[in-house]
Amino acid sequence: MEARVELELVLLAGLRQLGPAHGYALLAKLRDRSDGVFDFAEGTVYPVLHRLERDGLINGDWDASGPRRRRVYRLTPDGESALSDRASSWVRRTQVIQLLISHPRAEAWA
Amino acid sequence: MSRIDEYLDALFDGLAGTGAEGRRLMLEADDHLRSTAQDAVRRGLSAEDAEMEAVNRFGPADRVAARVLHARRRPWERFVAARSLAVLAGATALLVFGAAFFLRGAGLAVLLVVSPQRRAQCPGGVGAEWRGCSQNVAVMWQSLIWAAVLLVAAVAAMLALRALNRVVVPVIRSRAVGVLGLAFLGLAAFLYEQPRYGEQPAIGVPLYVISCVVAAAAGLVLLVTSTDRGVRLRSHYRCLHCDIR
Numbered sequence: 001m002e003a004r005v006e007l008e009l010v011l012l013a014g015l016r017q018l019g020p021a022h023g024y025a026l027l028a029k030l031r032d033r034s035d036g037v038f039d040f041a042e043g044t045v046y047p048v049l050h051r052l053e054r055d056g057l058i059n060g061d062w063d064a065s066g067p068r069r070r071r072v073y074r075l076t077p078d079g080e081s082a083l084s085d086r087a088s089s090w091v092r093r094t095q096v097i098q099l100l101i102s103h104p105r106a107e108a109w110a
Numbered sequence: 111m112s113r114i115d116e117y118l119d120a121l122f123d124g125l126a127g128t129g130a131e132g133r134r135l136m137l138e139a140d141d142h143l144r145s146t147a148q149d150a151v152r153r154g155l156s157a158e159d160a161e162m163e164a165v166n167r168f169g170p171a172d173r174v175a176a177r178v179l180h181a182r183r184r185p186w187e188r189f190v191a192a193r194s195l196a197v198l199a200g201a202t203a204l205l206v207f208g209a210a211f212f213l214r215g216a217g218l219a220v221l222l223v224v225s226p227q228r229r230a231q232c233p234g235g236v237g238a239e240w241r242g243c244s245q246n247v248a249v250m251w252q253s254l255i256w257a258a259v260l261l262v263a264a265v266a267a268m269l270a271l272r273a274l275n276r277v278v279v280p281v282i283r284s285r286a287v288g289v290l291g292l293a294f295l296g297l298a299a300f301l302y303e304q305p306r307y308g309e310q311p312a313i314g315v316p317l318y319v320i321s322c323v324v325a326a327a328a329g330l331v332l333l334v335t336s337t338d339r340g341v342r343l344r345s346h347y348r349c350l351h352c353d354i355r
Contacts, residue, residue, distance in 0.1 A: 022138075022141070023138055023142055024141065024142045024145045024146070041167075041168070041169030041173070041174075042142065042146075042167050042168045042169065043139060043142075043168040043169040043171075043173075043174035044169055044173070044174060044177055046135055046138050046139070046142075046174075047135070047174070047177040047178050048177075050131060050134070050135070050178075068137075068140065068141045068144065069137055069141065070138075070141050071134070071137075071138055
């Protein structure tokens with residue numbers, strides 16, 4: 001699966017689990033919940049969030065209540081649907097890969 | 111100036127022309143970097159180290175900007191960028207040809223001055239004296255003239271390409287770049303068909319083949335290392351195979 005599509009899946013899943021969040025909080029939570037496995041070059045996440053918003057999978061609103069303006073993102077119904085589809089596809093792919101790598105010997109293919 | 115401010119300046123430069131999306135990314139980047147630095151200070155880092163950590167975690171400014179540029183690029187803009195590449199490759203080829211002709215002409219000129227008794231491969235016959243071999247003199251002048259023409263053409267092409275990339279109306283820019291690109295391809299084909307002067311290189315490969323290979327290699331190096339913000343080729347194509355990190 002392309003790295004870009006994986007990142008989109010992770011961000012959509014993160015917003016579903018965490019609820020509305022701005023980019024910094026979303027990344028911090030993802031890092032914590034994955035025990036550091038998902039450790040992105042943080043700046044590259046924002047263009048992905050922008051693309052997800054352009055595609056209608058998430059919505060963003062500016063929050064000016066703090067010392068700096070922050071854009072808070074939330075999952076849309078289309079985003080929920082896309083997340084379910086992509087997650088199912090990813091699970092299927094990983095199951096196939098798991099099946100393939102669990103048979104290292106040539107005779108297992110017979 | 112703080113490290114974060116320097117980073118934001120670099121990011122701003124890289125996002126030139128991206129409009130609302132670039133402005134939005136600047137706001138989010140500013141908040142993200144300062145939040146990261148604040149958390150790092152709370153963990154016990156100094157302010158300077160905290161800002162350095164924040165910037166390092168965010169990623170190189172040009173790479174972040176490239177993702178925005180790449181995402182915004184519409185199909186026709188990529189086509190324009192591709193034709194810009196063709197013009198730049200053609201200009202590079204002219205530059206290399208010009209340099210090759212200059213080296214040959216200059217080399218012959220040096221031999222004329224330094225070694226008048228040197229035997230020359232004159233078409234008129236083996237063993238003729240160098241100075242008496244008018245063919246070599248003609249080759250020298252022809253090489254130097256070609257070198258001057260091609261070098262001027264290459265510089266003009268690169269300046270024109272830089273100017274065209276600043277034209278506001280993209281349709282005009284696209285067509286002008288396309289015409290320039292075809293013109294250079296035609297000129298290159300014309301040059302390839304010019305008769306050589308009966309000289310066979312020692313390795314048995316025609317000079318124009320060697321020049322084409324060198325021009326292509328020089329063009330690739332130029333593309334990879336280009337920092338010409340007018341052409342912005344590196345930004346256009348840097349993100350074609352981006353990884354997460």
